[in-house]
Amino acid sequence: MLFFTQCFGAVLDLIHLRFQHYKAKRVFSAAGQLVCVVNPTHSLKVLGDQSEKGQGWEAEKDRCHATHAYTHPSSHHLHHSHEAVHDPQLIPCTCPLFSCQWEGHLEVVVSHLQQTHRINILQGAEIVFLATDMHLPAPTDWIIMHSCLGHQFLLVLRKQEKYEGHLQFFATMMLVGTPTQADNFTYRLELNRNQRRLKWEATPRSVLECVDSVISDGDCLVLNTSLAQLFSDNGSLAIGIAITSSQHHTAESDM
Amino acid sequence: MLFFTQCFGAVLDLIHLRFQHYKAKRVFSAAGQLVCVVNPTHSLKVLGDQSEKGQGWEAEKDRCHATHAYTHPSSHHLHHSHEAVHDPQLIPCTCPLFSCQWEGHLEVVVSHLQQTHRINILQGAEIVFLATDMHLPAPTDWIIMHSCLGHQFLLVLRKQEKYEGHLQFFATMMLVGTPTQADNFTYRLELNRNQRRLKWEATPRSVLECVDSVISDGDCLVLNTSLAQLFSDNGSLAIGIAITSSQHHTAESDM
Numbered sequence A, B: 001m002l003f004f005t006q007c008f009g010a011v012l013d014l015i016h017l018r019f020q021h022y023k024a025k026r027v028f029s030a031a032g033q034l035v036c037v038v039n040p041t042h043s044l045k046v047l048g049d050q051s052e053k054g055q056g057w058e059a060e061k062d063r064c065h066a067t068h069a070y071t072h073p074s075s076h077h078l079h080h081s082h083e084a085v086h087d088p089q090l091i092p093c094t095c096p097l098f099s100c101q102w103e104g105h106l107e108v109v110v111s112h113l114q115q116t117h118r119i120n121i122l123q124g125a126e127i128v129f130l131a132t133d134m135h136l137p138a139p140t141d142w143i144i145m146h147s148c149l150g151h152q153f154l155l156v157l158r159k160q161e162k163y164e165g166h167l168q169f170f171a172t173m174m175l176v177g178t179p180t181q182a183d184n185f186t187y188r189l190e191l192n193r194n195q196r197r198l199k200w201e202a203t204p205r206s207v208l209e210c211v212d213s214v215i216s217d218g219d220c221l222v223l224n225t226s227l228a229q230l231f232s233d234n235g236s237l238a239i240g241i242a243i244t245s246s247q248h249h250t251a252e253s254d255m
Helices: A002-021 A043-067 A073-081 A106-117 A211-217 A225-231 B002-021 B043-067 B073-081 B106-117 B211-217 B225-231
Strands: A025-030 A033-038 A092-094 A103-105 A121-123 A126-131 A140-148 A151-163 A166-175 A185-193 A196-202 A221-224 A236-245 B025-030 B033-038 B092-094 B103-105 B121-123 B126-131 B140-148 B151-163 B166-175 B185-193 B196-202 B221-224 B236-245
Touching: A033 A140, A103 A106, A106 A140, A126 A140, A126 A151, A151 A185, A151 A211, A151 A236, A166 A185, A166 A211, A166 A225, A166 A236, A185 A225, A196 A221, A196 A225, A221 A225, A221 B221, A225 A236, B033 B140, B103 B106, B106 B140, B126 B140, B126 B151, B151 B185, B151 B211, B151 B236, B166 B185, B166 B211, B166 B225, B166 B236, B185 B225, B196 B221, B196 B225, B221 B225, B225 B236
Parallel strands: A033 A126, A121 A140, B033 B126, B121 B140
Antiparallel strands: A025 A033, A092 A103, A126 A236, A140 A151, A151 A166, A166 A221, A185 A196, A185 A236, A196 B196, B025 B033, B092 B103, B126 B236, B140 B151, B151 B166, B166 B221, B185 B196, B185 B236
16 A cells, blocks of 8 residues: 555656646755756747847847947946936836847836746855756747845856857856946856866846847857757756855945 | 176066067966966968868868877777777877877877977976967967876967857867876866956867867867957966866776
8 A cells, every 4th residue: 555655656746847847947956056947938039030140139239239328348437427327226228138129127127027038036146057958949048037145137048150050158147237236246157067167257247238249249158069068968058156246346335 | 886786687687588588488487376478389380271261170180080099089998909008108199280290109299299399398287378479360379288297288279260250269288198098187277367267177188189179179168259358468368277187087097
């Protein structure tokens, strides 16, 4: 009798696991570390054909340049003359995703990402981002948002054919905040498999800058397909993420 | 009198520094760490025109495939059937540099590199590789050899246009030894500048494998030009190098 009860329990566990597999986001704890399974987002499909061979990329870049007040790092310190300086939450902001035409204020971009793009917010400064279905054709995005150190951060992994016949993966971290606030943090991305380890550490960029500009500039973690395969396990790529507060900017704190 | 002696000493020092600057290799110690200034090698010029747009690359790859017994990682464990297994030093070996047609035995490849390509051997497991003149057109190689842990290692940094209009830098570490010997070590390359840090850790490859295959497979540290510029200072790129002995292979030791 006990044997049958155990079998039934095992079958229930299998059904539960299969159900979890088809959920858009899956979070579990492995060896004390938060692992977030991230399926590709399909927001790029709108610009699908257009974006091939970089045409959509350029179009999107133009859109960013036209609408963002904070597109370039060189404009980081121009915000003092901006009309919304007294409340950064009211700064005009577009959706950081590739094909979305949404425009609003910084304070509502998180709810837009949650509601329109179904991006969940995870808690914790150190997580493992497990991107599934790495074989899917470019362009494809894998996105998570996580909340730590009093802010929301957006990790974007993109598969893109920036040069004809040369697929690459780009990973960057964006702060839902101003460039001045972003300067207060450091993020680290780490890949570790097959006796190879790759670490990238940088200051996050602001969502007020354009994620497409950051990626097209290549100022992020860049992987070619053969390296991505070496770091992948069964079509999934695990990226360890850690965010820390930079010490040297604490005097400035939030604007 | 003392003042004039000191002035004369200072002038002598300046002349000496200027002489050192024009030497092919320059080594000095900064903050306790060995810094090696590496000028580009000109060994690629022979295949200059041919190698543009990857033609020379393919030609060289074919040469490697034709002459090397150890071209692929998958053949690492096939050496037991090799006729020279009792003395790895007698394994046939070609020059690891791009355009050189030299062929000989493993035991004489170091002296070939020193004599024909004027590559110096540095001592120490941790050094800083300072590649100068990063702006030079591709293809260009920056190469040093260093001796530590009882072996000689070759660091190759290459600027190459693998895809038309897309210049990249590739850095890899080769052991002057067999693939089995190479498995006993781990190397780390580190770039650190402009609030960005990039680390690559892997097992060195054997010079019996083809350096061009390693680079064309992209199984090495890969930098696009914009990242290389961010990590460069005044046209020079500093790469921290560390080599350690892998613990899990100590039982096998050298074959």
